[in-house]
Amino acid sequence: MLGKRPYPLELIYVPIKRAKTLDQQKVLTLADDILKNGQKTPIQIRADNKRFVLIEGLHRLEAIRALGGDTVEAYLVRARLH
Incomplete structure (x- = not known):
């Protein structure tokens, strides 16, 4: 079972291919929800x-x-592993 914990934003790299899929409206909607309810779903990093x-x-x-x-x-x- 994975455990969630806080990680510093400055240490998280976003690959360029993934960054191209960013939808600013979705970010604003999520920011509003996180402000009201907190971060419900953790991200995944390696x-x-x-x-x-x-x-x-x-x-x-x-x-x-x-x-x-x-x-x-x-x-x-x-x-x-591929």
């Missing part, structure tokens, strides 16, 4: 040397950045 790479949760991550947060609740997952 370790990559001294940083973490975003796997899932781009809009939640950006909503928390927009709110001025320093950390985001996340699950640390293992990279998929």
Whole structure:
């Protein structure tokens, strides 16, 4: 079972391919919801040397950045082996 915990936003890298899918309206809607109800669903990240790479949760991550947060609740997952 994965445990969620806070991770610093500054250590989370968003791959360019994933960043291109960003919908600013969705970010604003999520930011409003997070402000009212807190972050309900953690994002998913994987370790990559001294940083973490975003796997899932781009809009939640950006909503928390927009709110001025320093950390985001996340699950640390293992990279998929191909």
